[in-house]
Amino acid sequence: MATKITHLTAYDIRFPTSRTLDGSDAMNTAPDYSATYVVLETTGPQGLAGHGLTFTIGRGNEICAAAARLLAPLVVGATLEEIVSDLGAFWRHLTAGDSQLRWIGPEKGAIHLATAAVINALWDLWAKAQGKPVWKLLVDLSPQELVRCLDFSYVTDALTPGEAVAMLERNASTRAEREREMQVLGYPAYTTSAGWLGYSDDKVRRLAREGVAAGWTHFKQKVGADLEADIRRARILREEIGWERKLMMDANQVWNIDQALSSMHLLAEFEPWWIEEPTSPDDILGHAAIRRQIAPIGVATGEQCHNRVMFKQLLQAEAIDFCQVDNARLGGLNEVIVVLLMAAKFGVPVCPHAGGVGLCEYAQHVSLFDYICVSASLKDRVLEYVDHLHEHFVDPVVVRGGRYLPPQNAGYSITMRPETLQRFEFPTGPAWK
């Protein structure tokens, strides 16, 4: 019995986080964390449905929801079985099959954010149909099956399908051992919760202290709005976390290149492990120039790196030390996996962007798969963790002692609670009245 996709519904879900400045940074001063939330209904048993979301920060979320609805004709009517029989081709169909829609990207902006929600809903659907969490579905695919899920257009100069199979085969025989390790120990994480720009110094100190007590070893601080305040907070953080634990900094794109260099020159005394988004996410050569001039401080970026072609160049130009893929900014899991493989080939560790709403839920699957099947290494790899909004998910992340414990339930962990969809739908839900 084929599982036919019968409806695509897109919800505009928003949380009023700007009221507390959770998530505030130098660029994004007052975000309302939001989700374009897509449900793919099917003819499958027990109301089988795929759920996926893309993350935005408020206004504009309705644009992504409308874009997701425009993708419906490319998905509705197809069966899960025919889609997964050649998922790479389906991904290409969704991103380039309707050339009119492609025009308003291409493969970037609202239409690509919408693609992420739809593609990730398909992975959720597939995993639920198989009764496995997404990371386990991936781990159980052979190298050839995995590579058939991918689209290599525009990246064959950096990675061919044949190379990808070979890379996956190299680690295939030892997958089971790393899977067992993850089930016991979990995946290492870092916390951003102490470092939001809108928090007072006292709150930063208190949260840092609590973080140390809870076992965190890596802390991230937002910088870039006010250099004096950045220095003051870095000092507070170092006082609380000491010098053995790692401190990362995140400028959220506010600097020109010369500003990035002068700021990092002053912040270097706090020994940041990386500076994240020091300038425009589009400036590949700019990141490379910054990296050359601030070593040994690393350069990290990726949460707004919009597609595999941009990541390919960040790697080719030796512009980054840490690759921060984002499951909602890239066109869903298929494109994320292409980036994981390229990063492994170029020897750059992947530390996914998370936080927002649902991004931790997504990213745990990515990092587990990356470790078990692709990189086979934990060196210099930590997965972001932010302690917000998890209560809205049916199967929220579980983090203990600074580590993500692998999700066990079927799907992509992204299904929201029905009462959340009802309460936070914008603008009609009770949270917005």
Add this chain to the structure above:
Amino acid sequence: MATKITHLTAYDIRFPTSRTLDGSDAMNTAPDYSATYVVLETTGPQGLAGHGLTFTIGRGNEICAAAARLLAPLVVGATLEEIVSDLGAFWRHLTAGDSQLRWIGPEKGAIHLATAAVINALWDLWAKAQGKPVWKLLVDLSPQELVRCLDFSYVTDALTPGEAVAMLERNASTRAEREREMQVLGYPAYTTSAGWLGYSDDKVRRLAREGVAAGWTHFKQKVGADLEADIRRARILREEIGWERKLMMDANQVWNIDQALSSMHLLAEFEPWWIEEPTSPDDILGHAAIRRQIAPIGVATGEQCHNRVMFKQLLQAEAIDFCQVDNARLGGLNEVIVVLLMAAKFGVPVCPHAGGVGLCEYAQHVSLFDYICVSASLKDRVLEYVDHLHEHFVDPVVVRGGRYLPPQNAGYSITMRPETLQRFEFPTGPAWK
């Protein structure tokens, strides 16, 4: 009396061009040329209003129109006088002032396309208020006044405001002489009308012959869907236009890098002047690699190069021989001018992308300004011309003997006829019933 902006209206206007395959190419097989059309109403005399549009190819146009409406709170209520007193700051306000909206770009995709429509409507408004065409408004601004219209964020490593002033000053004393030359001779153009992919060989031959008779010296052919057909058409075109006239080719992004190299190796016998969009518009390093390997064939791109940061890198990486800025893809005229200045500094000629609907109307102002104030050269510069949809404009382009004659009426030449807005509004207009 200040001119206050009182309303922003965005129309979804679509033309059913897919019925005749006008505009068809290897990537965009059946476009319905469309405009997100923005009107800024004001308190000015005689119903003074600014008109601007962004270009799309059909589905998805409603997304851009919705995005333009979301920008309204950033524009409505301001006065023209306060906006133009620091237009560079206003441009920054529109693109980064609402960080929630910025997230769904940033500076790319639907929100940046919408920005183009709004910004260009502001230029139309300013020029109408001054009683001048936009190109003449620009020519009459001093170097300092011009540079105050620009936002240099993320590009100061390539061009500083001071350098921009110096470049403009270098040509300021000879502006009047080039302005007179343009008024008499017009700006050189090339035609794409003969080369659409959906046309039969006979139609290509007939249109090429008519083009030669009409005085055209540069012809562009679409390639990339079928290499044998590309070769057959190139032969037809060379038979009709000879070898002294220039032949350009345009692949509209369908190739990976290796495919671009092998295709151009075979097409080289037809001596193309440039290959346009040989691969992904995001692949800066890929364009550079192709350029190194196919010289003396030039590399051209830009119609989907989404912002100044990408153009900066195309120039820094020596990836292009021709810079094809697009007034609707970049965030309007302010960002276009930043790119013109960077291109001049790097010695790359600007040949704007036009065609679509309204893009010729826009681009003539850009090329006139570029010649009179920035480049002061016509060497290797031709402005695209496509003979479609001009009848919908109140003040359409005038092209004679392969040259654009400078527009004389006030504004940006982009105001559509009221009956067009009524007839082609999607989906309610009579053209769509």
